[in-house]
Amino acid sequence: MSASKxxxxxxxxPELRDSFMAATAAADRPASQVVRELMRDYIERQRQAQEYRAYLDRKVEVARAQRDAGQYVTNADVEAQAIARREVLLRQAKEAGL
Known part of the structure; x- marks a missing residue:
């Protein structure tokens, strides 16, 4: 099966073209092959970026739904929990002689 081109x-x-052609020649690779690889890499990076944006959009949607349903913890509560946890850990470390 042959693929059409x-x-x-x-x-x-001109400077960019000349530098690119020199670099591909130094690597003993056809310029067209390198350009195809660059295009494939670009397409893959764009696909990954799009997937990541969709992932973030889903996370934001879930977080907003939780917020709207009253299922959240305030920053002050998180800070208080962290302080309490740190005090417990420090006490445990002191009791263990660390």
Whole structure:
């Protein structure tokens, strides 16, 4: 099965083109192969970024629903819990001779 190919033309600064061609030649790799890899990497990074944005959107949606339902802890409560936990740990460490 053969895949059809498409031609992709782009405008670049001559210095960028020359540097890129020199770098691919130094790596003994065809420039078109490197460009395809760069394109695939870019597409994959964009896919991952989109998935992460969707993940964050879901987390925010859940958090807002919890907030609206009154299922939350205030920052002051979290700070108080942390202080109490730290005091317990410090006491335990002192009792253990640490």
């Amino acid at each position: 498409a031609v992709f033309t782009m405008k670049l600064e």
